[in-house]
Amino acid sequence: MRAILRSLGSALAIIALLYVANGVKIYLTYTKAFDETHEGESLQVVLDRFGPPSHIEPRYDVKGYDEGSRSVCGQSCWIRLWYELPFTLGTSPLSVDFNAQQKVIYKYQWSSP
Numbered sequence: 059m060r061a062i063l064r065s066l067g068s069a070l071a072i073i074a075l076l077y078v079a080n081g082v083k084i085y086l087t088y089t090k091a092f093d094e095t096h097e098g099e100s101l102q103v104v105l106d107r108f109g110p111p112s113h114i115e116p117r118y119d120v121k122g123y124d125e126g127s128r129s130v131c132g133q134s135c136w137i138r139l140w141y142e143l144p145f146t147l148g149t150s151p152l153s154v155d156f157n158a159q160q161k162v163i164y165k166y167q168w169s170s171p
Contacts, residue, residue, distance in 0.1 A: 081144035088141050092152045092165065101160035104139065112151070113140035134163060 091107040105111075115138040134157055141152040149171075155164040 085144050088143055088152060092141075092154075092167065095154060095162060095165055097162050097164070099162045101137075101156050101162075104154055104156075104162060108139070108141055108154075111139035112142040114138070115140065136160070 088108060091104075094107060095104055116136075135155040136158040137156050137160075139154045139156075141154075142148060143150050143152065149169065151168050153166050153168065154162055155166075157163045
């Protein structure tokens with residue numbers, strides 16, 4: 059019985075360690091990609107750098123990311139890609155805004171208390 063419990067404990071520890079390691083990898087990938095992203099870059103370059111976004115916010119007739127009554131994507135923004143940083147509980151996402159020509163016009167790291 060002890061051997062089974064030890065094996066189960068070891069398996070849970072390994073799963074937890076892999077979960078944290080993956081989260082750290084994603085966190086580092088996103089923050090590095092965010093630092094390397096510059097105004098004027100194409101949507102495809104950003105997607106290649108970051109990978110698939112956590113959320114996509116189109117400009118037209120949708121509520122904002124915060125579920126408010128307005129789009130938080132500004133006047134010249136055509137689409138906004140959101141990237142949730144692991145371990146921040148959604149309080150510090152990264153966003154990259156694109157114009158209608160699919161070029162980066164703005165990037166921002168959000169912060170919520």
